[in-house]
Amino acid sequence: MAIPHAPDATQFAVATDSHRSLKDLRARRPGQPVCVVGYGGDQQGKEGVFQHFNVRLAVVKFPDQKTLGYDPQDLLLPCEIHEDGEAFFEIRHCTICNQIFPLTSEEFRAEQERDTCPECQP
Numbered sequence: 001m002a003i004p005h006a007p008d009a010t011q012f013a014v015a016t017d018s019h020r021s022l023k024d025l026r027a028r029r030p031g032q033p034v035c036v037v038g039y040g041g042d043q044q045g046k047e048g049v050f051q052h053f054n055v056r057l058a059v060v061k062f063p064d065q066k067t068l069g070y071d072p073q074d075l076l077l078p079c080e081i082h083e084d085g086e087a088f089f090e091i092r093h094c095t096i097c098n099q100i101f102p103l104t105s106e107e108f109r110a111e112q113e114r115d116t117c118p119e120c121q122p
């Protein structure tokens with residue numbers, strides 16, 4: 001799914017080998033593509049871009065221009081971002097606890113795909 005970006009946003013967008021959520025990222029830059037989980041509302045599973053922090057909430061802008069605040073740990077990172085800024089998320093259900101977790105880029109490229117979340121099997 002393509003997310004419209006500001007022209008200068010993609011240089012800040014990162015897909016990392018080991019981080020899974022915005023909470024894990026040390027440098028949280030505007031323009032970071034994220035996928036919303038653990039919310040249950042209309043935005044569940046939707047993709048947007050991180051804008052800034054508002055108190056303890058990470059503010060995310062969606063393609064329809066709506067902005068909403070989330071707990072940074074509910075904002076998953078993409079496993080890949082293409083040169084044109086398109087972000088790809090690989091989100092799985094843990095086979096042990098059934099919670100949702102994203103594959104990192106390293107796991108996405110691994111021969112054997114991870115099927116348990118980091119809490120069940122770090």
Ligand SMILES: [Zn+2]
Pocket residue numbers: 094095096097098099116117118119120121
């Ligand atoms: Zn689990």
